Amino acid sequence: MEYPNPNFNLTHQEMQESQSSTAPSSSNSPEIFMVGFVIVNIVGLKHYEGTISGREMVGLIREPLNPYDTNAIKVINTQTIEVGYIERSSAEILAPLMDSNLVILEGIVPKPPKNRNPYKLPCQIHIFTSFDEISIVQSAIMVSELQLISDPNPSFALSEAAIVKENNPKTDVDEIFKLVGTDVGENGREIVEPPKEIIKSELFLHQQEGLAWLIHRENSCELPPFWEEKSGIYRNVLTNYQTDERPESIRGGIFADDMGMGKTLTLLSLIAMDRKSNVPSLPLETDDDNLEKLPKDKSSISVRKFKREKSGNRIVGSCKKRKLNDGRRGDLKDIGDETPSMLGPKTTLIVCPPSVFATWITQLGEHTRQGSLKVYMYYGERTKEAKEIQKFDIVLTTYSTLAGEVYWKKSPIKEIEWLRVILDEAHQIKNASALQSQAIHALKAKRRWAVTGTPIQNGSFDLFSLMAFLRFQPFSIRSYWQSLVQHPLDHGSASGLFRLQALMGTISLRRMKDSQIGNGLPPKTVENFYVELSSEERKQYDRMESEAKQTITSYIHASRVMRNYSTVLHIILRLRQICNDLALCPSEISSLLPSTGPEDVSKNPELLAKMITMLQDGDDFDCPVCLSPPSETIITCCAHIFCHSCILKALKHLNPRCPLCRRTLSEKDLFSVPPQTSNEDKPASPLSGIHSSSKVSALLKLLVASREKNPSTKSVVFSQFRKMLILLIEPLKAAGFEILCLDGTMSAKRRSQVIKEFSENGVGGPTVLLASLRAAGTGINLTAASRVYLVEPWWNPAVEEQAMDRVHRIGQREEVKVVRLIVRHSIEERILELQEKKKNLARIAFGKKGAKEQRQMRVEELCTLMRM
Structure with a gap:
């Protein structure tokens, strides 16, 4: 039966939400196996614009709120255009399995016959589940009218699933992947210097090369990866989708340089390239309620109250014009007289965690000339007028702010088409199901950048959400990512890792400190101190x-x-x-x-x-x-x-x-859970009495030895547990250390004050900073210190790396020593083993092809941790 309402469509944001809410994340689930497939019909074809031109995978989206059928499963093609719906009788069986998160479904339409039925289209739906749930899923389908086709049924060979086809030596999917991923990040050694009238700092060589790569990506007119053109027809060689409209180039990518290499300055230089040399200077602006978040020293930033005034947008020229101007815009006259409606988008939206706000403002003050960029902080009390926001060069906001506006019908952030969206600490959206991730995926922009020094934290599935943000089709659709990349990876297939590397090679730039700025940055040593x-x-x-x-x-x-x-x-x-x-x-x-x-x-x-x-x-x-x-x-x-x-x-x-x-x-x-409260003027009171555990005693000995060697040495002590930081206060004070505390209960203003006080030099000043790993692990500069102590290991090695690189980054002048305290013969030693596996995956994904991935399973991890 067909669905009578052809206008019942979801927005892109709702589509992403529906896709992610009906399937468990691969990084949070046991290994999955294919139970088999069923053949169903897609109906309602004449009501929708989406087409299927060949053998294609389709997206299946649950619509439990569909007013015509609560079991509705919508079908979209690889361009996210609606094709139709799964017929009611089949949806009645499959929808409850999707709603219970028991299964992951992948739909594939075999190559349609020449004289196909114009009203319906056959579709193979492949069913995946965890090993423990196979019998439950099989039973649910067997009692229905659907026929489950599984191995060794001879008809199983007719499966169009990639996981089945890859067992056929005639498959050519890997051959297709070999055609991409060989040139990005190795685009010669071109360098670009930013305009001196805006950027006053000198860029290191690796930053100039990075800027050249960013500009090249933004001005690319090449077809997206996996597309080819013949006689005016464009075909995706992976999906077989065909169209007579030229697909848009991917203008952006993943900027994944190692932490501490100055990505912020490189990105400010990219934004500065939008500005013409004779554009009038414009001050940094914010409203009064956000002034407390700015640094006290505003010598290079002009700050005044936000007020309504006209300011023009700038033209985004053709690809040819941008290439001729090295990424800068063409000549403009009387830019201040233009109105936003007359010109294309000019504003860059930067999304970051709250802790990184102060860093961006500080970097603007340190690296840009006074009044050269106009900035608005969309945070706290903020305007609701899109036209006002579009008058600025940069808009700063947070992931949580965008998440809070997901259901706003008139959110100005969602209304604007941005010139560029930059996600700082982009691993924040590693899970596509999170509300903030859905908000990010729905943003409209000409250019998109995911910026993170730790692109893989939990596993390879973290990258799917970045693909969705970048609109890298078909990998921005969950079923394609799972079929072509995740399933092979989960099953230890070398092709899965090869494909992951090829994809990262097409759209990412990742360089490590050791190879790029090793000569200019003091070395960092990491050692384990066993207790x-x-x-x-x-x-x-x-x-x-x-x-x-x-x-x-x-x-x-x-x-x-x-x-x-x-x-x-x-x-x-x-x-x-x-x-x-x-x-x-x-x-x-x-x-x-x-x-x-x-x-x-x-x-x-x-x-x-x-x-x-x-x-x-x-x-x-x-x-x-x-x-x-x-x-x-x-x-x-x-x-x-x-x-x-x-x-x-x-x-x-x-x-x-x-x-x-x-x-x-x-x-x-x-x-x-009620929020924590904190007296921000002084740390919480320690527990009564002074006592020292073996680990506390070991830490004190290390700090005292460092002080005896150099009394001015500053140290940062990281722990994941706030109560542990409180326990350290009295022993450290009794040992004669001046300390400061930084934890997640503090406001952004208080955190900035603590960091500034710790960074100041002076006799008798604080030499030890007790910091929560999550509160101080990202987006802040602690180069005043040269010693880092990790009280306990963290599951995710990327989080530890982020903490270390708050100290070991551009601006550091002393050798950095990192000490991890590990209790012998304990769960902490086993956590180190799991860390190595995750580090391996991150290295391999952006490294040389041919290495083998070490797979991870939750139960296996538990057995490793507990020595079972």
Whole structure:
């Protein structure tokens, strides 16, 4: 039956949300396997503009709110244009499996016959699930009218899925990938200098080369990768999609230089290239409520209250014209007399975490001439007029600000078509399901840049969200990424890694400090300092680890690891904390959480209170839906932790359930975690008495030895646990150290003050900064220090690298020494093993072809951590 309303369409943002909400992230799920495929019909073809011209993969999007069918599954082609809907009888079977997150579906339309039915089109839907759920999925389909075709059924050979075709030696997909990824990042050694009337700083050679690459990418008129043109017809050789309209070039990419190489200055230089040398100087502007976020020294920045005044936009010329002008715009006369409607977009939107705001403002003051760029901070109290925002050269905002405007119908950020969007710390959108990621994907822009020194944090699936932001078709569609890249990677196929490297080669630039600026930057050494626990600590640790092994083993044998996700995280958290100090951990794991099945915390106020305390003490919990630190943390009645927005989205389904344990949920079953409060003028009071664990004692010895060698040496001590930082205050003071604290409870203004005070030189000033890893791990400059101490290892090596490179970056004049404190014969040593696997993947993805990826599975990781 066809759907009668041809105008029932989702926006691009809604499409991304629907796609991501119906399939688990590969980086957060067990390894998946193909159960088989079913053949269904796509109907309603005559009502929609999307076409299928050959053998093509299609996107399947759940529409539970469709007014005509709550089981509706919309079909889009590789251009994200709607083709039709899966027929009702088939959707009735498949929709509940999608809603329960049991399956990942991939639709492929075989090559249509010449005399095909104009009203419907056959489609193979391939069904993937985890090993533990295969029998459940098979049973659900077997009782329906759908025929599941799986191996060894002879018809299985008719599958059009890439994972099946790759077993055929005649496949040529890898041959197609060989045609791309060989020239980007190796575009000769061209250099470009920015206009001196705007950029007053001298760029290093690697920055000039980077600027040349950025300009080349922005002005490219080449066909996107995998497209070819014959006789006026454009065909994507991967998808077989054909059109007579020339596909748009990908103007942008992933700027993935190592941290501390001066990416911010390079990007400011790129923005400066938009400006003509005789354009009148314009001051940096902001409104009064945001003035506190600016640095006190404004010698090179003119700041005044935001007021409404006319300012013209600049023309974005043709590709040919931009090439002739080396990326600068053509001649303009009387630019101030033009109106925004007469010219193309001129404004660059920069999105960054709140902690990076001050860095951008500082960098503008240090590197640009006074009044040369006009900047607006879209943060806190802000204008709602798009025309006012478009008068500026740069608009600074945060990921959380954009996430908060996802459902605004008249958000000026969404209304504007930007000249350029720059995502600073772009790994913030590593999970496409997160609300902030959806907000980013929906932005309209001529040019798009994902900027991060750590493009891969959890795994290769992190890159999918960047592909969606860059609109790199077909990889911006989840099903294509999974079929052509993720599935081969998950199954250890060399072709998956080869393809990943080829894709990164087409659109990314990644250079490491050691090879690019090693001669100009002092060296950095990283060493592990191993700590032996005292007899009392060892006895307590061994007892708790034994108890933890028993609990986790029972979950693994019962295939209930994911259903007890929060419990497992809490157990591992406590083992890590006991390595730091016994005071951080209760004497019994069982006193914190139940070890068998979910418990209703609404009936156990004591358990709820303990969980809230633990969440506020710890700094390392991620929402299992978006894989990011929870925003407005929620605890469900079944003792699982989510972002407020993530769990509310899950409850929109017809049968709302907990994404982890599948328990029925409603909004009354959600409990909010109150925000932490902090006295920003002085750190929280330490625990009573001065005592030292083995690790605290080891840290004190290292700091004292460094001070004896050079009393002026400054050190940064990182920990993920705020309570650990508090425990360090009294021992450090008793040892004669002047200290400062920096943690996530502080406002942006207070953080800036702490960093400025720490950076100032002077006798008797602070020499140790106690910093939360998440609060100080990104976007700040701590080059005043030359020693870094990591109190405990972090799961994600990229987070540690970010913390180290707050100190080891351009501007550092002394050799940097990094010390990681690791307890021997403990979970900390096993975390280092997992770190090496993740580092390997990041190196290989941007490195030489032919290396083998080390696959990761959640259960295998648990077994490694617990030595099971």
